[in-house]
Each structure stands twice: as structure tokens, then as C-alpha cells.
Amino acid sequence: KAGVTQTPRYLIKTRGQQVTLSCSPISGHRSVSWYQQTPGQGLQFLFEYFSETQRNKGNFPGRFSGRQFSNSRSEMNVSTLELGDSALYLCASSLGGRLVDEQFFGPGTRLTVL
């Protein structure tokens, strides 16, 4: 079974631009969560989608948004990029039915904002 995949793996953008990151979960998984990882703040939860609906949202500004498609693939979008948005963005998928379910992480997208 293929693991969680994220595209692109690396991205360089300039301030003010917008970016879209993609995540393909493990087949059969209905939940996709997004996390931001930085050296200073560590791992912080962005949002979770389950069956195309946003189930939870972390404490990030409205510039961060996401969606999930009927095949469970998810995208997250960051508009008006700021230098502080430079981070590793991780996506994790799980079956979604139970909170004890293991979350399987993708390799991440490394975003650099110049």
C-alpha cells in the first residue's frame, strides 16, 4: 500500500505570493490533517478534513485554508505569504473513524519564503 505523498517536496516563493500544497492520503483513509513544523514553534496543528468537511481548525490566520476532495486528497493554500510562513508542512492521514487511529505522516513540503 502506498504511503502518504505530498507534492511538491520543495518550494521557494517570495513574500506576498500564494502557494498551494497537495497531499494524497493512504488509500481508504478519510481523514487528512495538516501540521506546520518550524524550529521555533515546533509542530502546530493547522486543520483536519474528514469526508470533505473541515472537522477541526488550529489557531492560524485566515490566510491558511484547505479543502478535501471526494477522493480524500487534500490541498492547503497560503495566501499573501510572509517570511514567517517558511516551514516544513506535514500532512497526515488516518482512517478517521476513531481518535486513537494512527496518523500516518507524509514526507512534508519544505516551503521557503524569501
Add this chain to the structure above:
Amino acid sequence: AQTVTQSQPEMSVQEAETVTLSCTYDTSESDYYLFWYKQPPSRQMILVIRQEAYKQQNATENRFSVNFQKAAKSFSLKISDSQLGDAAMYFCAYRSAHLSGGSQGNLIFGKGTKLSVKP
């Protein structure tokens, strides 16, 4: 709000020896899950072990075991017979057992402990 604290930014262990990574958490909930995740350099994060708070028995997965002290809100990870492949960042994480809980069902991570294994 729930918080997770890992007080050891870095740890080092000799190959074949045993090492214990510390984790404490703060919560007012009684029903939750605790996890240890491993993130090798430039590789994907993987689940090492999980503990359900209502279970008194400490979880064990091969060379990995936890010491779960619910009253003390402590959740340490013991790695026995350390191997070179164990070198990684280790993250302790908390998750409410209910979507209506404090973490809203999402993982709350500690800042991590970087483990080095010496040959």
C-alpha cells in the same frame, strides 16, 4: 489548554545501551491518548508507540516501552538495546479522546528530543 513538555532537547546513548526520554503533559481531561513519534533525519515521521489513558498497563512495542504515570502526568519512553537506526527526533504527543475535548481530537506535540546513538 493542553500542553506537552519534553525537557531534554538532546540525549545521547551508546549502542546496545538503554535510554529514557522524558515527557510530561498538562490536561484536565481524564480520557485521552498519548503517543511517541520518531522523525529520522529527512525522513517521514512514524508512530513508535501509543498509550490509552484508561489502560493502566504500560504499552510495549519490541524494544520500546513507556512508563505512564497518569497521576503525575508523565509519559516517558524507554528504548532498550539502542541501535544506530534509533537516532532521530522523538516527539511526545497528546490527543483528546473526544472531538469536543481540549485538543479537539488533534495531536498536540512537545518540542522534541534529539537522540544520538554512538557506535
